[in-house]
Amino acid sequence: MPLAPLVDSFGRVHDNLRVSVTDRCNIRCFYCMPESDVQFVERGEILDFEEIERFVRIAVSLGVTKLRVTGGEPLVRRDLPVLVRRLAAISGVRDLALTTNGVLLPDLAEPLYAAGLRRLNVHLDTLDRERFRKITRRDELDKVLAGLEIARRLGYSRIKLNAVAVKDLVEPDIVPLARYALANGFEVRYIEFMPLDAQNLWDRSKVLRAEEIIATLSREIAPLTAVPDPDPRAPATEYEFAGGAGRVGFIASVSRPFCLNCNRIRLTADGKLRYCLFAIEEDDVKSLMRSGATDEEIAALVRRNVAGKWEGHEINSTKFVAPPRPMYSIGG
Ligand code: SAM
Ligand code: SF4
Secondary structure, eight states, rough: OOOOOOOTTTEEEEEEEEEESOOOSOOOTTSSSSSSSSOOGGGGGSSOOOHHHHHHHHHTTTTOOOOEESSOOOSSSSTHHHHHHHHHTTTOHHHHEEEOOOHHHHHHHHHHTTTOEEEEEEEOSSSSSHHHEEEEESOOOOHHHHHHHHHHHHSSSSOOEEEEEEEETTTGHHHHHHHHHHTTOEEEEEEEOSSTTOOOOOGGGOOOHHHHHHHHHHHHOOOOEEEEOSSSTSSSSEEEETOOOOEEEOTTTTOOOOOOGGEEEOOOSSEESHHHHHHHHEHHHHHHHTTOHHHHHHHHHHHHHHTTSOOOTTTTTEEEEEEOHHHHHHOO
């Protein structure tokens, strides 16, 4: 029986948890990680499977029903299917999803499916080998495409492709990526470049705005119309191509912030609880757990964290301060 829901001071109910299982990654996307000398958390500081499962059970007792496993690159975490099986078995987790760069999907799509995973977001910005290499500083496009094909055949439902929208870079990829997705039954979600990169490369002029992509797709493929989402708190706005060709989504965090509908909390790989991707403060779940705290004490920390949540990230105001952790160390 769930306890009272997690509500913040703006009345937003939090039922969505993202758990990062590692800050390590096998590629080096420039809008997330530095090219070299990445500072990773010591292995002993990363939550183990027991700690992650315990936290998820506590969150579920507080009303969380949606769970996403992320990273860093979650597929580099050893024995990930074992963890996924344990998380999928928690009654109360109604929606379990995973975000990956897809490089290890050729090996892991099947064991993850067998462990109970059905929903995948695969990060793919381009079908062009050179641009893939430029963006990720690695030559792994073929593995991602092979992994997607295996996942499609296995029957994962509604595979989504996460494409980061960076101006003066990915314009040539917008249409080919959408066509590839439509042909394979995937859905692209264009994510506006956010100020979460490790090298402070972001500025507003580098954001390829959702409106610009919508105009390109409408002109080159077919007119797009916004469709109401069954879950109005989902971050993506969905659009449908005329003629029933399929859908695309937009996560327009910069040009159309959706903070008023936010229902998400995040647990980092090193056990810090964050009420926002852009939060400056965080709460230390791991230390509490490792000092022998009861489930009730941990639940109280989660409630306090959510109760103190700010109204929104203020990217569009002069007050905005980028968080001290880049994307890979938070968990996107
Ligand atoms: N490694 C996995 C991956 O790449 O999908 C999971 C973690 S990654 C941090 C989660 C998502 O964050 C990626 O799919 C990518 O699209 C997105 N992302 C990373 N850096 C970003 C940035 N600066 N702005 C917008 N989205 C970003
Ligand atoms: Fe790795 Fe994902 Fe960050 Fe790219 S976006 S460097 S794949 S964690």
